Structures are given as structure tokens and as C-alpha cells.
């Protein structure tokens with residue numbers, strides 16, 4: 001049996017039966033897995049990943065790559081008769097180089113564990129997806145994850161200095177450098193960030209760190225009678241000198257769902273709630289300035305919160321929506337100046353389709369997650385999908401994007417041609433073919 005050759009190299013790190021074959025076959029998206037994977041490699045080193053890919057390439061076995069499986073687009077879902085390569089055991093923080101504000105970490109390190117480890121050096125890793133306590137650095141790199149602090153610090157790609165990548169045929173490659181500046185050759189680090197497991201498997205990353213801001217962050221809120229006014233407030237805040245660290249927007253339906261899942265005592269607004277944080281020595285002054293800007297844009301109330309409970313509640317929006325049965329969602333982005341128009345358009349589409357929509361947004365980035373109510377029936381799901389498609393087309397009409405941070409995976413595959421022209425798609429397929437000519441790595445997804 002051909003698997004024996006891989007077992008000879010990996011021993012018990014190759015698992016071919018048991019419940020992990022089921023638990024590791026899906027992610028947290030609504031993509032469905034049917035079939036039976038050949039097995040899972042629980043890699044413990046770059047060499048393990050290399051051996052597994054060399055074997056899969058030789059036998060032309062499709063491979064799904066898995067960090068923690070928190071992805072929302074089906075990228076890590078297994079293939080029938082495919083091999084799953086899991087990075088979850090590669091959890092070593094190899095080095096924290098405080099003098100150069102760098103860390104070297106294995107791909108399976110959980111995002112929040114890195115920040116905890118850096119705290120004693122007065123540093124933190126800025127990319128901060130709402131899943132930071134459950135997702136891996138490798139997964140964050142592969143999806144170019146965003147999150148709550150992007151408005152201040154950018155996305156994952158802004159914080160990656162270099163990568164160790166195993167290519168489809170098992171060869172090991174190192175990109176980037178530990179230096180601040182490095183312009184040698186093509187920027188292959190950027191090519192692999194966001195490549196969703198289609199070009200290579202990231203086993204280690206050199207990540208950049210930032211000094212922790214002085215003092216405690218200040219949490220602010222403002223509520224509005226219309227989402228449109230909240231959108232206007234966001235534009236004036238991001239174009240001010242206040243520089244929020246976090247700027248999130250939730251429409252009234254979302255606040256009601258999140259509040260019943262995790263009560264904070266905040267009143268459900270008529271239109272929308274803006275919550276955020278400022279950081280550093282001027283945090284209180286900046287939060288006060290933001291409150292004034294919000295009132296000028298039409299906020300009916302604005303204030304400073306005593307704790308960060310509102311931010312924590314926002315982090316829990318995904319489980320809160322899921323608990324209420326809202327699972328079909330999208331991750332569109334628009335230029336921030338179009339945020340108010342996007343919110344108005346989503347409300348109009350929801351009314352036209354006769355389906356309720358919850359919208360939460362990493363507002364400072366113009367990145368919206370709209371989740372639609374849907375009965376769990378084929379007709380209900382089709383109706384929900386049709387509304388999501390219309391919301392996505394609206395984002396494109398406003399010069400936006402079909403995905404701001406979750407990626408394409410399999411769930412958004414049908415939308416790619418809506419955004420990318422034919423030439424761009426040809427170039428993407430050419431890159432894929434050059435690096436994975438047998439198309440074994442996460443085939444049929446991501447581009």
C-alpha cells in the first residue's frame with residue numbers, strides 16, 4: 001500500500017483512522033465535506049511537512065493544509081482520498097529577538113499565545129483577528145488575516161518579515177530576512193501571505209513586533225439612530241488625528257443578538273453602535289475627540305466605557321450569531337468613504353429579499369461582515385446565498401472587494417471572476433502552475 005512509505009518516515013505522526021479524521025476534515029465555514037481522507041499528518045517539524053508533500057506529490061494525492069480550522073471559507077476542508085497536513089503540533093516560539101522587535105515562531109503557534117509571550121518584553125504582535133485565541137499564526141499568514149486593530153496597524157502581511165515554506169514537491173524555501181529593509185529579488189514573502197495553502201505550506205515565520213502602548217486602552221462608544229449616520233461618523237473619525245486602535249460598528253440587529261449572548265448592559269440602538277479603543281499616552285483625549293466627532297455626525301449618545309467589555313462582546317459576535325442560527329455570511333470591503341452607502345444598500349437589499357441581515361464591520365477599514373437569516377433547508381440556504389451574492393455585487397459596484405480578510409477558500413470561488421479580470425486570473429494560475437504543477441496543494445480553491 002502506497003501509504004506505507006509515508007508511515008515508514010512519519011510513524012505515529014501519520015494517523016489513518018479514528019475521530020480526528022472527522023474533526024480535521026472541516027473548518028468553521030459552511031463548506032461541506034463528503035468522502036474519506038486517506039489520513040492526517042500531525043507534523044512536528046518542517047522535515048515532516050517536507051516528507052509528506054514529497055510523498056503526496058509523487059502519488060498525486062490532493063492535500064488540505066490545516067492550522068486550527070477556524071477558517072470561514074472552506075480552505076482547510078479535506079479532500080476525498082486526500083491527505084490532511086496539520087500544523088497544530090508545531091507550537092514552538094523559537095526566539096523572541098526583542099532588540100530587533102522580531103519573533104521566530106512555528107506555524108501552529110496560537111496568535112494570542114505569541115502576544116502573551118511577547119508581553120514580558122514590552123512588545124506585542126499587532127495582527128489581531130477576533131479569533132486570536134483560537135487561530136494559528138500559519139493560518140493568519142495563509143489568509144492574510146485582519147481583525148480589530150487593522151485600522152491602526154494594518155493586516156498580517158504588514159508584520160511578516162520572512163517565512164519558511166515547504167513547496168508542493170517537498171523542497172524547503174526561506175523567504176525574507178531579519179532586516180528592516182530587504183529588496184533582494186521578488187517579494188516572495190508577500191506572495192505566500194494570503195495564498196491560502198495553494199502555493200506552499202508555511203512552517204515557520206519571522207514576525208515583526210511592536211512596543212506595547214503606554215497605559216491601559218480607553219474604550220469608547222457612540223450610538224446612532226441610523227447606520228448611515230454611523231458610517232458618516234466613521235469617515236470623519238478615520239480622517240481625524242484621533243487615530244483609534246479599534247473602530248467597530250454593529251447594526252441594531254447585531255447588537256441585540258450579541259447583547260443577549262453576552263450581556264454588557266449597553267442599550268440596543270435604533271440604528272447602530274460604534275465601539276472602539278484608543279491607546280497610548282493620549283488615549284483619553286483621543287477617545288473624547290472621537291465622541292465629539294461622533295456627536296457632530298449625528299450620534300444620539302456617546303461616552304467612555306469603564307471596561308473593555310464592549311470590545312470583548314464584539315469579539316464574540318461570530319459565536320453569538322451562530323448561536324442564533326445565523327451562519328451564512330460574507331466578508332466584503334469597500335473604501336471607507338462608501339461605508340454609509342454600503343450600509344444603506346445592505347438595508348435596501350435585505351428589505352427587497354425579505355430576509356433579515358446582521359451587519360458588523362471593522363468599520364475603520366470599510367470591512368463588513370453581513371450575516372443573513374436562513375432556515376436550514378435547501379430553499380432557505382439558496383435564498384440566503386442569493387442575498388449574499390447581491391451584497392457582494394454591491395460592494396464591487398462601490399469599488400470594493402469580495403473578501404477583505406477571510407479569503408476565497410471554496411465558499412467564494414464562484415465570486416473571483418466578478419472581481420479579477422481575465423489577465424489577472426491567467427497570471428494567478430501561471431504562478432500556481434509554476435509552484436505546484438501537479439495541482440496537489442489545496443486544489444480548486446483560493447484563486
Ligand SMILES: Cc1cc2nc3c(=O)[nH]c(=O)nc-3n(C[C@H](O)[C@H](O)[C@H](O)COP(=O)(O)OP(=O)(O)OC[C@H]3O[C@@H](n4cnc5c(N)ncnc54)[C@H](O)[C@@H]3O)c2cc1C
Nearest residue numbers: 067068069070071075129130131136138139142146197202
Ligand atoms: C470567531 C471567529 C472570529 C474570526 N475573526 C476573524 C477576524 O477578525 N479576522 C480574520 O481575518 N479572520 C477571522 N476569522 C477567520 C479565521 O480565524 C482566520 O481566517 C484565521 O486566520 C484562520 O487561522 P487557522 O489557524 O484557523 O487556519 P485554518 O482555518 O486551519 O486554515 C485557513 C486557511 O489557511 C490555510 N493554512 C492554514 N495553515 C497554513 C500553513 N501553515 N501554511 C499554509 N496554509 C495554511 C488553510 O489551508 C486554509 O486555506 C474568525 C473566525 C472565527 C471562528
